[in-house]
Amino acid sequence: MGVRLHLSQPTWRNEIPLFFGGVMALAVLFHVGPSSAATSTASLLWTGWLLACIIACSARAMSHADRLAERFGEPGGTIILTIAAITIEVAAVCAIMLGSAGNPTVARDSMFAVLMVIMNGLVGGCMLLGSYKRGEQSFNPDSSSAYLPLIVTLGTFALVLPRFTQSQLGGWMSDGMQIFVGGGSLVIFAAFLWMQSSRYRGYFSVGHPETAVVAVHTGTSSLKKTITMLVVSLVIVVACAEGIAGRVSSLLLVLHLPAAFGGVFIAIMVLAPEGLAALRASMRGDMQRSINVLLGSALSTIGLTVPAVLVVRWVSGIDPELGLEAPYIVLLILTFFVSALSLMRGRVNAIVGLIHLLIFLGWLVTIMDESLIPALP
8 A cells, every 4th residue: 555645725825935036036136235344244244145045945945845846756756856957056056156257166166065975974874863763774775776877977077077087177178178078977867768658667666566666647737837837946046056156255254164065055055945854754664755855856966067167158158177086086985986885775774874974074174174274285
């Protein structure tokens, strides 16, 4: 017997964040805001309020996406959640890239941070919380076997290979390499979506009928309303993300944090609603949903953000440096290796979760350590 998920019906009170978010989106559109220095109290309060609106509206977007996921079942529901989340992420990354005064590493730091937060912080957190009550949790290993080779391949092409190519020294890529990486990422992601929604859809659901999630059919008017509110939520988030773009560096300066924490900031901002959804799923014993959402987002980060960043490059002239520095390449390869070992078996426990969280903390410590190294003469 399948498990039917029930979500409380939305009321107008639930949509209050969209009202405030809409007001802030209009303010950003018409360039309304504090005229004082970016590090002044008024500007910092404005930045904090704008950030709160982004997170609240992102949560509403994911809530409406979750209703559509309930309506369409698996794996269609997960695809809807992933597309909604990656729309927010791509908008934030591109907006901050354009508003970063030509900083070439913003896109790279953001994509790498999203991968580390998802594959270590959130995956580890889901394993730990889910195992607290149930000991060991299981999921369909066919799903991780489908996700991981694509994530590893595209992640290596986009974030590691540029550091070693000879056509452009450093972490940059030549025009031909950019076309190959961006086009290949988009094609692979499109092919994966086709696979996930067609004959291979069984890979992304648990093979036990007692734990299967079935679609809940709602009325046509309710479905149209949910779709409309999802679109409105995403538009507001995209507009507000443009307003936060130029304020990230000032916020980091006030908090005395290294510039590389800008990517961490973006990752936490865009993944907050989705991460909470994955953590809730693991706590109720639905590790399959957690794996689908998190690994789907990790794949989308490369499959869609890289092409979007390269389009921004061709339009704006801001050439992105995508190749990671040596310490972060080590951490990325370690993440891929440990993920392959821990997720291929289809069963996870708290010990495995702690390993992922240790890598996550090691990444944060590395950022702080790198910032303490004095510049060479």
